[in-house]
Amino acid sequence: MSAPQSDCVETSDVLQSFISMYEELPVLWNPSDSNYKNKNKRNAALVKLLSVYEKCKPGTTISDVRRKINTIRCNYRKELKKIEDSKKSGAGTDDVYSPSSWVFHALQFINNFEQPVDLGNSQAQLDEEKEDVENENPSQIQATTSRSSIVPPLEPMPKKARSIGPIARQNELLQKACAYLDFSSKNNETEIPTIAKAWGEKLLQLHPLQRALAERAINDVLFEASQGTLHRHSVKINEGFSYESSTVASPVDSVPQIPSPQQQGFRSTQNDRLVNFFSGYE
Structure with missing residues (x-):
């Protein structure tokens, strides 16, 4: 009975093929790429890398590919940091630190996006990739062994509702x-x-x-x-109305009029009669 076959160990040839394929997929490392924020495009690119990476690690998943990318980029930044520190120390041109790993030189295409003096952008990019790993739904992305694998479209993540206070x-x-x-x-x-x-x-x-x-x-x-x-016949204005017999006072009628001499004599006679009438009861 033969001994069970062990998993293939990652070789430099596989890693070199992995990095070469990664360079051909700027949607995964170039923020200025038009599809950089497109989850479907990024997942399709990850499937291409998966077909290379699973040659040495059968059964690997998209999450493993993401972690591998983060690992090589983290090591690349460490080497950049060493170079920067060497320059700041005042070392001469011949004494400046120079990475010996071929992987560092193979990753020169991401140099513009991994400057040690601006680690904030790199960290933000890694945080975004980490978030993609955490939000990844295994039922939506199925690892396959061929380049023709189809990745189901991911549902857009709902935006977190902004919480507001009672006021x-x-x-x-x-x-x-x-x-x-x-x-x-x-x-x-x-x-x-x-x-x-x-x-x-x-x-x-x-x-x-x-x-x-x-x-x-x-x-x-x-x-x-x-x-x-x-x-039609509901409205009747001043029907059968005589202005001469009207008791409604007009603005002119409201002005007091001076009585004529005949009216004054009549009123005086009436007043005298009333005085004589009431004097008999005193």
Whole structure:
């Protein structure tokens, strides 16, 4: 009985093929690439790397490929840091640290995105890749052994709802209410007929008594109309009315008039009779 076959150990040839394929997929390392933020494009690129990496590690997954990328990039940054520290120490040109690993030189295409003096961007990029690993759904990405593997599209991650305090929530509701009232008032103004505004201006110019009578007549007409009882002969203005016998005082009638001499004599006689009448009871 033969001994079980052991897993193939990662060789320099496999790693070199892995890095070469990685260089051909800028969607995974170049932030200026148009598809850098496209999860589907990135996963399709990872599947291509998977087909290379699983040659030495059968059964490997997309998560393993991501971790491998993070490992080689982390080592690359460490080498950059050593070079930078060597230059800052005042070492001469011949004494500046020079990496001996061929992997460092093979990764020169990511040099512009891995500057040690700006580690914040690199760290942010690694954090994003780490987040992709944590959010990865195994049921959505199935590892295959061929380059023609199809990666199911990932569902977009829902954005975390912004939490707001009770005061901010109240302010937001008040703003919405004010906006609604302002919108409603503007709509109501546009719905009022222009002729109604003209009527209102005319009413303001009338004598108070005449305005009251006019408003009463208008209200009566509107009431009958709202009840559906208004007809062509409903409105009758001053029908059978005589201005000479009218008891309604007009603005002119309200001015006191000086009695004539005959009226003054009649009133004097009446007053004398009343005085004589009441004097008999004293």
